Amino acid sequence: MKTLLTILLITGFVACKKCKDCTTVYTYIPTTANIEPPTVVQYDVCDDDLKSIDGKTTISTSPDGNGGTVQVIQKTTCK
Numbered sequence: 001m002k003t004l005l006t007i008l009l010i011t012g013f014v015a016c017k018k019c020k021d022c023t024t025v026y027t028y029i030p031t032t033a034n035i036e037p038p039t040v041v042q043y044d045v046c047d048d049d050l051k052s053i054d055g056k057t058t059i060s061t062s063p064d065g066n067g068g069t070v071q072v073i074q075k076t077t078c079k
Contacts, residue, residue, distance in 0.1 A: 019046040020078040022053065029071040030064070045078060054078040 026039040045053060058074040 017046045018050065019044055020050055020054070022050075022076055022078040024053075024074055024076040027073040027075070029073065030068070050078060 022043055022045045024041045024043075026041070028036060028038070053076045055078075056074075056076055060072050060074075061069050062072055064070040
């Protein structure tokens with residue numbers, strides 16, 4: 001019985017997911033048009049996905065729909 005309990009405890013620790021609450025702030029920098037203020041999105045992230053986004057900043061340029069472009073800064077933090 002003691003061995004079974006030990007195996008169950010070890011299996012539980014190995015299978016445990018590591019999750020955090022993450023917040024991503026999207027900041028739009030207009031290059032040719034006026035764009036909305038920063039957008040904040042909150043969500044839960046686990047395991048490998050958490051490693052790939054926590055503390056990362058991404059900068060991209062996209063069309064704004066009015067013939068111009070906008071720069072999008074995406075900053076994610078997890079707690």
